[in-house]
Amino acid sequence: MATKIRLQRFGKKGKPFFHVVVADSRAPRDGKFIERLGSYNPNTNPATIELNFDKTLDWVNKGAQPTDTCRAILSYKGILYKKHLEGGVKKGALTQEQAEAKFAEWLSAKESRIEGKKENLVKSKEEVKKAALAAEAKKNADRAAALAIKNAPVEEVVEEAPVEDAVGAEETPAAETTEGNEENA
The missing domain is CATH 1.20.5 (Single alpha-helices involved in coiled-coils or other helix-helix interfaces)
Structure with missing residues (x-):
């Protein structure tokens, strides 16, 4: 029987929660499984991963093949590295x-x-x-x-023009009009 280490989905829509399980490769995703190894919650930052290290290592050594996502999880937790080191010990390296x-x-x-x-x-x-x-x-x-x-009271500020400028401006047009009248007469 070919066994896989894979995720079994739980949780509501948009908020997934997964169990990491060992299952027959022919069984449906959320169906029958052999053993539950832990859980994976991607909703937290960083993701919460709880695994039974010894059980998982035992299944990997027995030949259970992890799916791509489970391989990443097992690598993150160090299970695959531990298997690698155990292989080195067996070879005598x-x-x-x-x-x-x-x-x-x-x-x-x-x-x-x-x-x-x-x-x-x-x-x-x-x-x-x-x-x-x-x-x-x-x-x-x-x-x-x-x-x-x-809310501040409104104060009107009226600026007055200097008196000299006002008088000079009034005289100039008046002088022009008197000169214009003398020429016309």
Whole structure:
């Protein structure tokens, strides 16, 4: 019987949630399965993956073939790397202690990358929140200033022209009209 490690879909429309299962390759996607290995929730950031490491490694060693998505999940959790190291131990390229040390080093590096991503997500959320608060404060200040201008008493300011300019402007047309009248007469 050909077995596959694959995802079994649960959850509502638009919010998928998956169980990682071992199933006969001929069984329907959400149908009969042999054993449940864990769960995968892609709705969170980073995605939540819970797997029984030993059971999954045992099934991979027995020859269960993971689907493409499950292969990525198993690789992410280190199951395929552990299988690779065990193959090296069987061939004599590594000792068991060396394989365990390499795997522990890989796990610590992986966990630090995941923690770094979580910290960056938290920082970016805080920065977005601060920017939104600053924009809201600016908008409120602008709104308050506009309201203050609207409610302020209106004062009419009439600018008077200098007296000299007004007199000079009036005399010039009058002088021209008198000269024009003398010539016509």
